[in-house]
Amino acid sequence: MLYGSIIFVVEFKVRAEAHDAMSRWQVQSYGMDLRDFHAGSRGRVIVPVLCATRAEHQGVEEDFTVVIENGIADVVRAGANDLAERLLALAQYARRDDEPIEPNNWLASPYRPTPTIIEAAVRLYEGHGVRELSHRHAHNLDLTTQMLVQEIELARLQRRRVICFVTGIPGAGKTLTGLDVVHDPELRGNAAAAGIFLSGNGPLVKVVREALVIHQTRKGRRRKDCVHEVGTFIQNVHQFLRYHRENPEAMPHEHVVVFDEAQRAWDQGQMSRKYDVAASEAAELLDVMERLPEWALVIALVGGGQEIYLGEAGLEEWGRALTDRVDRWHVVASPEVLGGGESVAGHRLFDGPAPPESPVPRRTSGSPRRRCAEPPCPTVGRVGERVPNSTPRRSSRARPRLS
Template sequence: MFNRAFYSAPLEQFLVTNALSISGEISAAHTQQLQHQQSRAWGAEIDILKRELKLCSADNTHIFFEFMIPRMGRRADVVLVVKGVIFVIEFKVGAQQINHADLRQAHGYALDLKNFHSGSHDKFIVPILIATNLAKPTPLQALFKLDFAFDNVASPVAIHSGQILNVINQITTSLKQVEFDANQWAASGYLPTPTIIEAAQALYAQHNVEDIAKSEADTQNISQTSQQLLQLIHDARERKCKVICFVTGVPGAGKTLVGLNIASTHSNPKEKEYSVFLSGNGPLVSVLQEALARDRKVRIADTLASCRRQTEQFIQNIHKFRDDSLSGAVPPEQVAIFDEAQRAWNKEQTSKFMQTKRNQIGFNKSEPEYLIEVMDRHEDWAVIIALVGGGQEINTGEVGLLGWLNALDEKLVIGMPITLQIY
């Protein structure tokens, strides 16, 4: 049986196994000429981890030494799976300072896992650089604040070896991820993730959503969710009613893919079920618009300017949509899809911004309240699809799912008829 790592064991087994035995197992798996310096480095890593992880929760915690990233020809020094979070640890034994090249190396291993290891596509990954002789941190430096990219890979953390348990506990406590079987995860093979750009291009080229889902999310669930939402949109139009749908799931589950599928299916303004995909991620919106425009140009031999007009009409920045609606006009789209709806602003944040930046004196609504009000301007029917991510910390002023439910309570009190669906 192929072994993904030179050494692999549950943490409780690692902690009670003789260090020389572990080092010997790692050395035996090493197929190239072994340098004494490398053996010493493994010994130091084992001693540090045994010392620092002895108080770590051993339940379903697994450790891997020299974890091979499929097809990349690279091995991460240590990978720890703790409470549903993957920690990729790069040791620099004897180093007294942080080197930016080493940070990039640790971050690169995490990105390789995310993009090329199928079991890692939907996981939170934290790259850690340990300079073993780094000066011990002050209490203030012992606090960690991670920035996660859209793919749930954190920016690299550089720490002293004595901070390992602290950083693991802080991160796992804040993320609260569902635990998974580390051996099954490790055994999953090579599978590159299609980027959201590639996915959008495939949808816009009229491929079926299940053709491009691959392994980031369950193909069947994505297809079924898309079909159910399309049917609800059609039913809302036929029955002349207003519907709000919440599509929830962890990052990587395929929510954005579902939203893009709906928007691309009804991207023609002349359609009765004309839809718009709205995101507060400005760079993502710009890149998607441009990528789809260039793709359309190649496929239909139209001018790039014309293609840009086509793609910009159904993928838009939610803030521009919001500001354009201040005139009180009814939006042409009957269906609005809000990506990362959990990041909508609360009443205090929205009101402050609208009054100071948009000169809307007296504005006193949360973003969900306002966006619901805008779509309610349609006299006959309208559909809101809110894509809500789970397993993410909410930043200051962001309402989460509860903010949308509270906004609905306000509307229901004043008699706005709404059908609520959650998937």
């Protein structure tokens, strides 16, 4: 609800008689999300209001005041009978010298995390506790992360769209690699890329978020603050795509997207059943990233043989989506992604030969051929170059690894 320069966030609890702590935090977090992620709400006074419809009528006290801290007021408690009175009393906090909020512009404002929330999330990740989720040695992950950061910088400088396929068997550290990339300090400098970690695995998102939160609360930080901050870079892929589906003119704030367990992306049939969308999840994500006019980079973390639910399309679905966009995306992939191998359980990116006009990977002289301790660490190919009328050949030699 907009009034002058104030944003009221009203949460109704129908048939509730009390304003319990969980409900108060719920509406407060809505206000924090608007402040930190919605461009049109930045710098405005946001007042969370919790209305328990059966709460006892209290009216408005003579000394009724609201404490506002960092743009967010304390949660105002109301019932169905005194909600209007309290909202009118709150209207006094609309400063006459502030420019009123224009509703249409406010509704059209994009998702855009504030610099302060990004810095908070980066600090939260520093010295994080997610590394315990992986059994890999840190130096193996660091090499993979460094290579991906280099690809991101090249994509930015050369103004092109790139998709990188990182492969590895379960437990190789792919998820941690993706988290390291989106939190990498080299990407958080002046005019640097913003990255986001997406997963369709709801339980995994919860586990990763909780690991970060627990690690920080052990240092004495408030849990509520940590929960709010960690959502900056770790989101559910279905929610990310739904937002951009419902806002077809909105461009992603993030130039870099990490798609965890990319082999489990839904095919067109499942998308049609769930959302009445005539495109696969892979195709829709690429379309969303193409809204960015200059450059974009997608990191697809792929594990073989983990397509376990109805509609999970596998590695080949990404190949089909890329075949339809052959002139718009460069591909960076390991030989196993193109020819099939252990880390992808024999699956191949393209059902047949790679499209003749697609940018396909080619080993450059001096490329490292290293091995790491078992289980294998994540694998990624070198930079893809445009090789017209060529077909990638499966190497008979041991595949390159990063160590």
